[in-house]
């Protein structure tokens with residue numbers, strides 16, 4: 476396996492090779508190639524980078540076994556001009572904090588979104604565990620950020636060599652989250668108004684719809700993590716196989732039954748305030764309290780039901 480450091484050296488060697496190409500190739504920009512060539516190049520780079528990640532595994536100390544953290548991602552694309560992006564500004568969706576792709580990057584042409592399923596080795600342990608948290612889920616969850624950072628940093632660098640500029644709103648210093656108290660049925664809840672939402676852009680990029688548990692249900696289920704990037708290069712949008720924002724949810728109520736806090740109801744979805752309060756009760760010096768029982772042992776865990 477090629478380590479990330481070696482990969483960057485190889486990428487650097489690629490940039491050096493460009494120095495001997497004709498002058499017009501040096502004025503590198505995504506418009507030097509046709510849209511689907513850029514898309515194929517991006518997908519190939521993402522595939523290679525993911526398989527070369529050297530931090531996508533975790534040692535479970537209790538079992539003394541190393542398991543993968545995340546599986547290879549599903550990928551979806553949306554045009555920066557997708558009309559859905561304007562609808563996200565409505566208070567009942569995300570709210571006025573939301574910024575459409577061109578408000579982040581005026582030259583934005585598209586958005587790419589990745590859904591990485593949690594590995595089956597971790598999901599199966601969490602599914603079987605009788606307790607709300609367990610070692611595999613906690614250790615895996617704790618590594619999501621590092622794995623996603625390594626992947627998106629590598630992809631950002633590789634896209635630059637192709638003349639494609641990108642921006643990751645959730646890593647930008649201006650990214651904001653505001654929370655507002657709301658009522659959900661007859662219970663107090665909290666609404667998060669954010670300047671970017673991976674779940675919402677994934678919906679726009681054809682990756683899936685929301686469920687009663689508020690996670691995104693893709694064709695590989697809901698138990699996964701998302702990353703997205705705004706690009707200054709056109710990509711063919713991924714057609715959405717749905718119209719309704721909750722179309723992939725069969726409203727079976729299995730996630731309601733899985734929740735140890737009683738924080739989910741089919742009528743009022745996941746109560747984020749109750750979920751957060753319960754997670755805080757799980758946290759100890761030795762346990763970060765990543766619950767996530769509503770992500771496993773349900774019909775939408777790893778498939779679209």
Ligand code: SF4
Nearest residue numbers: 686724725727728730
């Ligand atoms: S478990 Fe059932 S109700 Fe809950 S999100 Fe999945 S499909 Fe919807």
Ligand code: SF4
Nearest residue numbers: 734750766767768769
């Ligand atoms: S994370 Fe846990 S507490 Fe929160 S909704 Fe899911 S199952 Fe319930």
